[in-house]
Amino acid sequence: MTDGTDESEMPAEPTQALRFGQARLARSTALVEDYVELIADLLASGGEARSTDVAKRLGVTHPTAIKSIARLKREGLATSKPYRGIFLTEAGHELAHKVRARHRLLVELLLAIGVPLEAAEADAEGMEHHASEATLAAAAGFLAARKHRPDE
Amino acid sequence: MTDGTDESEMPAEPTQALRFGQARLARSTALVEDYVELIADLLASGGEARSTDVAKRLGVTHPTAIKSIARLKREGLATSKPYRGIFLTEAGHELAHKVRARHRLLVELLLAIGVPLEAAEADAEGMEHHASEATLAAAAGFLAARKHRPDE
């Protein structure tokens, strides 16, 4: 009884380590994704994205927002001249597009299984960063199938 | 055209700030939850939870694991005597139980919509920390309904 578990395949340790590592990586990119998505939203609706608005929307102080935006610039996702608004590079826009698609898909999925709207939006804001391509594809497929069988 | 969006209710800024704040909070508790769940697993299967095993399973170095375990102790979730294994307090066991339930439910949900097992496990490892009670309840309900209508 060296182990106790009764599985015959799967070594457990390395596999699980990879999963956790993947989750850690997703956590570290989550912030960048949220900023880019939000900035894109502000640009699309208001025409400009000011750091104060970004800070207010995220619920952080403006120095925090500015520091994070500096990271976006460092990673080639955004640009800004002093005392001017923030703009997205081509890479930034592409990322924003992907992130927004994930966000919407996750919300749709949650709504489809019966989660109330506000909870769906709040949970999706966190979960979106951990949804792999496989999960997104499955969600899309599930929702498409749902549309064909609309009741229930 | 001061705003562009066409919603009449919902101020947007404070609501969204709350969502982001909730996601940030979940990120900060994710680590604790993963440790507690993992330690409970090790205790259940092997009888003891050693820091080296915890580190290996998580894919971090052992000093990192020890430091995080110190946080668990500080928060009253675990105990340990020098050069001995790690144990969970009553609060630790309770949290582990809740976290494991969330984990399993999320995996089940992903499998149900057609996500392959490994992707489901990996994604759930990150998403589980962002699933509200409302989402968990909806997922449980959805899965229960599925069981009654098993095909397709």
Add this chain to the structure above:
DNA sequence: ACTTAAATGTAGCCTTGGCTACATTTAACC
């Protein structure tokens, strides 16, 4: 028993992402 290896612990460094406090610049308002 002694030697060696493994596990555990400690120290110190780094980055990220929060914050407050203060300085500067731009915009609003007489």
Add this chain to the structure above:
DNA sequence: GGTTAAATGTAGCCAAGGCTACATTTAAGT
């Protein structure tokens, strides 16, 4: 146009969570 308010920027602090390097203790081997 001068004064005030708001936005923006900078500096510096802190905690969390990673890491490497080294010290100590326990367990294994012979």
